[in-house]
Amino acid sequence: MAKGLPTIGYALLGVLAREPLSGYDISRRMRASVGAFWQAQRSQIYPELARLEAAGLVAHHRVEQLDRPDKKVYQITDEGRATLRRWVTEPAGVPASRNEFVLKVYSLWLAEPRQALAFVRAREAQHRDRLDRLESSALALERERGGEAARPDTPGFGSYATLLAGIHAERAHVDWCAWLGERLERANSPSDAAAPAAPVAR
Amino acid sequence: MAKGLPTIGYALLGVLAREPLSGYDISRRMRASVGAFWQAQRSQIYPELARLEAAGLVAHHRVEQLDRPDKKVYQITDEGRATLRRWVTEPAGVPASRNEFVLKVYSLWLAEPRQALAFVRAREAQHRDRLDRLESSALALERERGGEAARPDTPGFGSYATLLAGIHAERAHVDWCAWLGERLERANSPSDAAAPAAPVAR
DNA sequence: TAAGTCATGTAAAAAGTTACATGATTCT
DNA sequence: AGAATCATGTAACTTTTTACATGACTTA
Numbered sequence: 162m163a164k165g166l167p168t169i170g171y172a173l174l175g176v177l178a179r180e181p182l183s184g185y186d187i188s189r190r191m192r193a194s195v196g197a198f199w200q201a202q203r204s205q206i207y208p209e210l211a212r213l214e215a216a217g218l219v220a221h222h223r224v225e226q227l228d229r230p231d232k233k234v235y236q237i238t239d240e241g242r243a244t245l246r247r248w249v250t251e252p253a254g255v256p257a258s259r260n261e262f263v264l265k266v267y268s269l270w271l272a273e274p275r276q277a278l279a280f281v282r283a284r285e286a287q288h289r290d291r292l293d294r295l296e297s298s299a300l301a302l303e304r305e306r307g308g309e310a311a312r313p314d315t316p317g318f319g320s321y322a323t324l325l326a327g328i329h330a331e332r333a334h335v336d337w338c339a340w341l342g343e344r345l346e347r348a349n350s351p352s353d354a355a356a357p358a359a360p361v362a363r
Numbered sequence: 364m365a366k367g368l369p370t371i372g373y374a375l376l377g378v379l380a381r382e383p384l385s386g387y388d389i390s391r392r393m394r395a396s397v398g399a400f401w402q403a404q405r406s407q408i409y410p411e412l413a414r415l416e417a418a419g420l421v422a423h424h425r426v427e428q429l430d431r432p433d434k435k436v437y438q439i440t441d442e443g444r445a446t447l448r449r450w451v452t453e454p455a456g457v458p459a460s461r462n463e464f465v466l467k468v469y470s471l472w473l474a475e476p477r478q479a480l481a482f483v484r485a486r487e488a489q490h491r492d493r494l495d496r497l498e499s500s501a502l503a504l505e506r507e508r509g510g511e512a513a514r515p516d517t518p519g520f521g522s523y524a525t526l527l528a529g530i531h532a533e534r535a536h537v538d539w540c541a542w543l544g545e546r547l548e549r550a551n552s553p554s555d556a557a558a559p560a561a562p563v564a565r
Numbered sequence: 566t567a568a569g570t571c572a573t574g575t576a577a578a579a580a581g582t583t584a585c586a587t588g589a590t591t592c593t
Numbered sequence: 594a595g596a597a598t599c600a601t602g603t604a605a606c607t608t609t610t611t612a613c614a615t616g617a618c619t620t621a
Contacts (some may be wrong), residue, residue, distance in 0.1 A: 167608070168463060175470040185572050198465040202610065207574055228618065230572040246473045250482040253464040255489075261370055262455040263400040263528045267521045268377040271448045274515065280452040287457075313476065313550045319469045322546075326465045326539050333535035337528050344524075348515045369580070387600050404582060409602055430590065432600040 165248070169209050170218075172199045174237060174245040177219060179316045183232040184210055194320060197327045210235055218244055266341065278345040285338035292331040299324050367450070371411050372420075374401045376439060376447040379421060381518045385434040386412055396522060399529045412437055420446055468543065480547040487540035494533040501526050 166174075176182065176190050187210075188203045190196070201209075213219045218241030221233040237245075262284060269277050302310045302321055311317030368376075378384065378392050389412075390405045392398070403411075415421045420443030423435040439447070464486060471479050504512045504523055513519030 198462045249467050249470050250474050250478045260400045265451050267525045268451045270516050270521045272452050276452045314472050319472045323465055323469045329535040329539040333531040337531040345515055
């Protein structure tokens with residue numbers, strides 16, 4: 162069996178399956194919507210588009226513009242769409258998440274307690290912010306379309322579902338930060354109240 | 364200001380701040396506990412240990428063993444511990460999460476509906492499994508030590524906190540998969556009952 | 566006039582994965 | 594006898610990031 166594309170290739174196909182775009186515009190999508198769970202720099206996008214084209218999965222035509230540079234608008238081909246469709250339901254590898262913040266918490270016992278608390282609180286605020294923004298995007302989408310935002314065979318569903326993934330993840334992170342903050346705070350001020358319920362129990 | 368270590372360097376320091384270990388043993392920690400949020404192959408660990416040693420952050424001594432190959436046991440130095448302590452409360456970059464599964468869901472609208480459902484259900488089961496295992500580890504830790512598992516200035520706290528991070532993340536992922544599955548199922552069987560509450564509302 | 570956006574790329578470096586090499590011992 | 598574990602490493606490759614290059618037009 163053939164080797165398959167690098168993941169970034171499928172990410173680009175996924176974007177182009179929705180609408181034809183230039184490399185530059187794809188790179189903006191990768192900073193916004195799709196970028197929440199897969200990122201790429203332009204220096205990775207341009208060569209990958211060329212490879213996809215060589216493989217017959219996308220095709221481009223040049224669009225001349227008067228007031229700004231010409232652009233190459235890429236379209237997905239039938240073969241590209243078929244490749245994407247095949248890939249999409251193949252079991253995905255385990256996340257293999259790399260999270261620098263959690264890595265830091267792993268060694269946070271070394272830190273000066275007040276500094277540790279400030280560190281965690283700052284992170285909590287940062288992610289609460291992100292969560293708020295994601296939630297209002299989702300609410301906007303829901304209001305726009307009816308209640309549940311798009312049928313599962315439309316691109317809108319993909320966007321909505323991935324947005325919700327982000328919301329779930331952010332929420333979990335915020336909750337965890339809050340728990341951490343509480344624990345650190347209680348340790349800092351040795352008032353020693355009754356221990357709260359174990360956080361693992363549902 | 365100096366450049367700082369690659370993240371894997373801090374990961375190794377974080378492990379060695381708890382106990383002296385050989386490269387081989389570190390690599391096992393990286394597949395178990397720490398590995399849940401930062402991974403490394405042995406081929407990355409050995410050279411990095413050498414670099415850390417050249418920088419004076421760790422030191423090794425050879426331990427001879429009768430029944431198996433000699434090993435180099437690495438210890439963190441005072442400078443190493445100081446470096447780690449400084450790094451630990453420096454603000455961490457945004458997660459920049461790469462999740463292949465979510466990327467697939469982004470294009471799942473292209474897939475055959477029943478296949479899509481099976482795909483999501485399989486993932487849900489897989490992660491529910493992981494969640495169960497993490498939760499029983501946490502419960503075991505809690506039973507072992509008293510209720511809240513370790514004071515925040517001990518390594519045990521770091522382990523416990525990161526374990527909880529994993530639990531929160533898995534829980535969120537499972538919940539999201541469950542929501543996704545429900546939506547796909549409802550679309551597959553067009554019985555068209557009343558729409559459930561919007562999933563964003565708290 | 567300086568900074569920013571649009572637009573496409575190349576080059577180099579860093580980070581990470583996969584494969585290979587070696588060798589003793591222990592388990593099946 | 595063959596496979597797995599312990600133990601350390603190198604080589605090659607892939608993936609990702611950072612920096613550099615160019616140039617027209619627009620906004621402050």
